[in-house]
Amino acid sequence: MSKEKIKISEDLFDIMPSDYQDLVKSSTYGKEDRGWKDIGTSKELIEQHSLCAGCPESMAFRYILASLPNPEDTVMVGSTGCTSLVFPMVAVHNIHSLFGNQNAIASGLKRALSVRFPDRTKDVVVLAGDGATVDIGLDMTLQAWFRQEKFTTICFDNELYANTGGQESGLMQKGFVAKMAPVGKLFEKVRLPEIARESGCHYVVNCTVSKPSLVEKVIRNAVHIAREIGPTYLQLYTPCILEIGKNSMEGLQEMRDSEKPTERFAYKEYVSEPAKQLLAELAAKDKERKAAAKQLAGQATA
Amino acid sequence: MSDYRVLPGPEHFLPPAAASMGIRLPNPGEAHINGVIASEEKAYEEAAKQFLMAKVPTIFPGPLVLWAWNEKAAKKAAAIRQLYNTLKECVQPGQSPMLIPMPDYRPKYPKIDPEVEINPNHPNLTIWHNKIDCCMFVGVHCHQANLSLKIIRGGTSCYTIAMCAQAGHEDAMLSFRDASVEKIMKLADWVRKLKGTVQPRLTSAKSGASN
Numbered sequence: 001m002s003k004e005k006i007k008i009s010e011d012l013f014d015i016m017p018s019d020y021q022d023l024v025k026s027s028t029y030g031k032e033d034r035g036w037k038d039i040g041t042s043k044e045l046i047e048q049h050s051l052c053a054g055c056p057e058s059m060a061f062r063y064i065l066a067s068l069p070n071p072e073d074t075v076m077v078g079s080t081g082c083t084s085l086v087f088p089m090v091a092v093h094n095i096h097s098l099f100g101n102q103n104a105i106a107s108g109l110k111r112a113l114s115v116r117f118p119d120r121t122k123d124v125v126v127l128a129g130d131g132a133t134v135d136i137g138l139d140m141t142l143q144a145w146f147r148q149e150k151f152t153t154i155c156f157d158n159e160l161y162a163n164t165g166g167q168e169s170g171l172m173q174k175g176f177v178a179k180m181a182p183v184g185k186l187f188e189k190v191r192l193p194e195i196a197r198e199s200g201c202h203y204v205v206n207c208t209v210s211k212p213s214l215v216e217k218v219i220r221n222a223v224h225i226a227r228e229i230g231p232t233y234l235q236l237y238t239p240c241i242l243e244i245g246k247n248s249m250e251g252l253q254e255m256r257d258s259e260k261p262t263e264r265f266a267y268k269e270y271v272s273e274p275a276k277q278l279l280a281e282l283a284a285k286d287k288e289r290k291a292a293a294k295q296l297a298g299q300a301t302a
Numbered sequence: 303m304s305d306y307r308v309l310p311g312p313e314h315f316l317p318p319a320a321a322s323m324g325i326r327l328p329n330p331g332e333a334h335i336n337g338v339i340a341s342e343e344k345a346y347e348e349a350a351k352q353f354l355m356a357k358v359p360t361i362f363p364g365p366l367v368l369w370a371w372n373e374k375a376a377k378k379a380a381a382i383r384q385l386y387n388t389l390k391e392c393v394q395p396g397q398s399p400m401l402i403p404m405p406d407y408r409p410k411y412p413k414i415d416p417e418v419e420i421n422p423n424h425p426n427l428t429i430w431h432n433k434i435d436c437c438m439f440v441g442v443h444c445h446q447a448n449l450s451l452k453i454i455r456g457g458t459s460c461y462t463i464a465m466c467a468q469a470g471h472e473d474a475m476l477s478f479r480d481a482s483v484e485k486i487m488k489l490a491d492w493v494r495k496l497k498g499t500v501q502p503r504l505t506s507a508k509s510g511a512s513n
């Protein structure tokens with residue numbers, strides 16, 4: 001499908017806002033090797049965002065959108081929260097679900113898409129905050145994993161309910177005091193990555209979004225494994241700079257500080273045996289493809 | 303038949319859906335003007351008059367024609383361009399026709415640029431900003447058109463025309479149905495035919511959209 005589907009009528013091309021013209025002329029749809037390096041040189045799938053200036057969620061959004069292996073055939077399912085304000089600017093199909101329902105919606109959607117388009121690869125990716133994933137939507141999150149639904153769940157973990165002003169969430173750290181949680185969290189951060197593994201996820205990663213290349217790798221792995229094998233889960237630290245009292249330039253450092261080996265966002269990865277095999281196969285194919293391309297380029301210059 | 307008439311607003315903050323006030327849609331071959339069923343010929347004439355009277359007559363093409371989904375969509379786009387060119391040729395000095403797209407239905411945060419687009423969730427912003435006093439929707443999906451038309455009737459004094467590809471819109475002040483390339487071109491013909499016979503509303507107190 002790729003760009004063919006998004007042609008603007010010639011007679012009205014000039015009146016389309018430039019975002020749309022750029023999208024059609026220079027988006028990365030259909031490009032096999034698309035990735036975070038395309039950000040800034042080709043049309044991003046997100047033009048502006050309405051998050052707070054410097055919010056790490058905006059970086060995460062850009063890296064994720066640039067890394068989806070199949071954006072024109074991907075449907076993202078969002079939930080209420082800061083992320084939901086960005087989706088209207090995203091040039092990938094997306095559905096806004098009722099707060100907490102995202103994994104239930106994604107389950108039905110993925111099944112419907114495989115019935116409707118049996119010969120086409122359609123990816124479904126859930127992207128929601130920690131309140132939606134771990135508290136209000138925990139039932140839907142877990143049940144989708146138990147049922148081995150084939151889609152990726154991404155949680156933007158900012159360790160509280162940011163969009164409603166800073167209430168306590170299950171992923172908040174023990175003892176943390178927020179504007180609307182003045183007593184301080186009484187229990188430990190819920191260990192959702194481990195729960196995900198025990199609930200049947202085939203690929204689980206807990207990390208920050210400080211390194212775009214790493215985000216690209218885990219997104220690609222998660223989507224490919226979900227497509228072929230079963231549920232995958234990514235928990236990405238996207239600190240709410242507003243609620244933890246940081247300036248707009250300090251989000252990156254906050255992530256770097258939190259990913260040190262002893263810290264709560266030290267890189268952790270779990271890959272099931274079938275998923276390991278799939279990743280090895282994909283890596284081998286990729287190597288072959290690159291070798292063939294190199295050979296072709298060599299022939300062309302010879 | 304209902305006594306209610308679908309008239310330029312501002313009606314009030316939440317105008318009733320015209321259908322709930324007893325306004326019904328035209329049958330094939332008919333149109334409606336202010337909620338009263340009329341012949342298509344009468345509607346062409348009235349729509350052309352409204353365009354020629356307006357200070358800023360504007361066409362709002364929606365996604366069904368902006369994107370070249372198929373050959374038919376591309377042809378409709380060409381016809382819309384022609385209608386717009388005709389308007390430009392037929393208006394008098396002081397009138398400024400516009401062609402503003404509705405490329406997307408999703409609410410845009412923090413805001414849209416009213417000079418380059420219209421959004422169905424706050425169409426009044428584009429109407430107010432450009433002082434549009436007559437507009438035509440074409441190629442907008444029904445639900446979004448209904449929503450927009452109601453908001454416009456509620457908050458502005460803009461005259462609304464719907465060139466609807468399906469059964470028409472009760473919430474527009476004038477609505478065609480079963481829109482086609484031919485119908486769009488026929489409206490352009492009527493604009494040409496009435497050129498110079500209609501006095502533009504340039505100095506009247508009602509000119510420009512109010513809020």
Ligand SMILES: Cc1ncc(C[n+]2csc(CCOP(=O)(O)OP(=O)(O)O)c2C)c(N)n1
Pocket residue numbers: 080081082083098099128129130131132133156158160161162163164169
């Ligand atoms: C069913 C329902 N319950 C509650 C709310 C209110 N609400 C809106 S956003 C939000 C918090 C979102 O927190 P989180 O999922 O952590 O996302 P963040 O804003 O932190 O990115 C809540 C509780 C709602 N919109 N719908």
Ligand code: SF4
Pocket residue numbers: 050051052055056057082158162163239240241242243
């Ligand atoms: S409130 Fe926090 S999470 Fe939400 S946009 Fe602002 S900084 Fe980002």
